[in-house]
Amino acid sequence: MTIDFMNFTPWESFFGGTLIGFAALLLMLSKGRIMGVSGILSGIIKRDIKSDWLWRIFFILGAMFGPFLLIFITNNEIPYKPVAGGILFLVAAFLVGIGTSLGSGCTSGHGICGLSLMSKRSFFSVLTFIFTGVITVLILEIIS
Amino acid sequence: MKIKLMRLFFVAICGLIFGLGLTISGMLNPYKVYSFLNIFGIWDPSLAFVMMGGILVNACGYYGIIRKRQKPIFTENFLLPSKKNIDSNLIIGSAIFGIGWGIAGLCPGPVISNVFLHSSDAFLFLTVMMIGLWLGKKLKLK
Numbered sequence: 001m002t003i004d005f006m007n008f009t010p011w012e013s014f015f016g017g018t019l020i021g022f023a024a025l026l027l028m029l030s031k032g033r034i035m036g037v038s039g040i041l042s043g044i045i046k047r048d049i050k051s052d053w054l055w056r057i058f059f060i061l062g063a064m065f066g067p068f069l070l071i072f073i074t075n076n077e078i079p080y081k082p083v084a085g086g087i088l089f090l091v092a093a094f095l096v097g098i099g100t101s102l103g104s105g106c107t108s109g110h111g112i113c114g115l116s117l118m119s120k121r122s123f124f125s126v127l128t129f130i131f132t133g134v135i136t137v138l139i140l141e142i143i144s
Numbered sequence: 145m146k147i148k149l150m151r152l153f154f155v156a157i158c159g160l161i162f163g164l165g166l167t168i169s170g171m172l173n174p175y176k177v178y179s180f181l182n183i184f185g186i187w188d189p190s191l192a193f194v195m196m197g198g199i200l201v202n203a204c205g206y207y208g209i210i211r212k213r214q215k216p217i218f219t220e221n222f223l224l225p226s227k228k229n230i231d232s233n234l235i236i237g238s239a240i241f242g243i244g245w246g247i248a249g250l251c252p253g254p255v256i257s258n259v260f261l262h263s264s265d266a267f268l269f270l271t272v273m274m275i276g277l278w279l280g281k282k283l284k285l286k
Contacts, residue, residue: 004179008189010189010190017198017201019164020161021198025202025205027155031218041274054152062157067167070168093272095240097272099244112198121229129238133246136181137182137246
C-alpha cells in the first residue's frame with residue numbers, strides 16, 4: 001500500500017464532507033427525510049402519492065446546480081477523469097442502479113446518513129460495498 | 145401555495161449544499177473514488193475524510209437537535225427506515241452496487257451533480273442507472 005500524496009486532499013474532502021452532512025441534517029430537520037440519493041431517485045419512478053414527488057425533483061435540481069456555486073465563487077475548474085468507458089461504463093451504471101435499489105441505499109443514504117444514526121443495516125451495507133468495490137478495483141488493476 | 149413553494153425552494157437549497165459539498169470534496173471525479181478503492185495500489189484516502197466530515201456534522205445534529213424534536217418543520221413526522229434486520233436483499237444489493245461503483249468510480253450523488261458538467265457521461269449513466277433502480281424495485285418485492 002502506497003499513499004497517493006499527489007492527489008490526497010484531506011482538508012478539502014473533510015470540509016466538503018461537513019457540507020454534505022449539513023445538507024443531510026437540514027433535509028431531516030425540514031422534510032423529515034433521509035438524504036439518500038438512490039432513494040430520492042427511485043421515489044420519482046414510483047410516484048404513488050403526488051405530493052411526495054415534487055420535493056425529490058427540487059432536491060435533485062439543487063444537487064445538479066451545486067457545482068456551479070463553486071465555479072461561481074472560485075472560478076476553479078473541477079477535476080474529472082473517467083475510469084471506465086463503453087460497455088463497461090453501462091454495465092457499471094446498471095449495477096449501481098439495481099444494487100442500490102435492492103440494498104435500499106447508496107453512499108449518501110447508508111454511508112453518511114445511516115452511519116450517523118448508528119444503523120446496523122447501514123453498517124453492514126457500507127462494509128459490503130466497500131469490500132466488493134476494493135475487490136473489483138483490485139481485479140481491474142491486475143488485468144489492465 | 146406560497147408556503148409550499150418556499151418549502152420546495154428550501155429543499156432545493158439542501159440539494160445545492162449537497163452538490164457543493166460533493167464538488168469541494170473532489171467526489172465528482174471518478175478517478176478519485178477509484179483511487180480510494182485502490183487500497184492495494186496507489187491509495188487516495190480522501191473519501192474516508194468526506195465520510196468523517198459528513199458523519200460528524202450529521203450525527204451531532206441528529207443527536208443534538210433532531211432527536212429532541214417531536215416532528216420536522218415542514219411535515220408531521222420523521223420518516224426513518226423501519227427495517228432493522230440484515231437480509232439478503234441488503235447484502236446482495238450492496239455487493240452489486242460496490243462492483244459498479246468500483247468499475248466506474250461513480251455513485252448516484254456524484255452522477256446527479258455531474259449532469260450539467262459532463263452531460264454525455266452523466267446522462268448515459270443516469271438513464272441506465274434509473275432502469276436498474278426500477279428493476280431492483282420489481283425484484284425486491286418477490
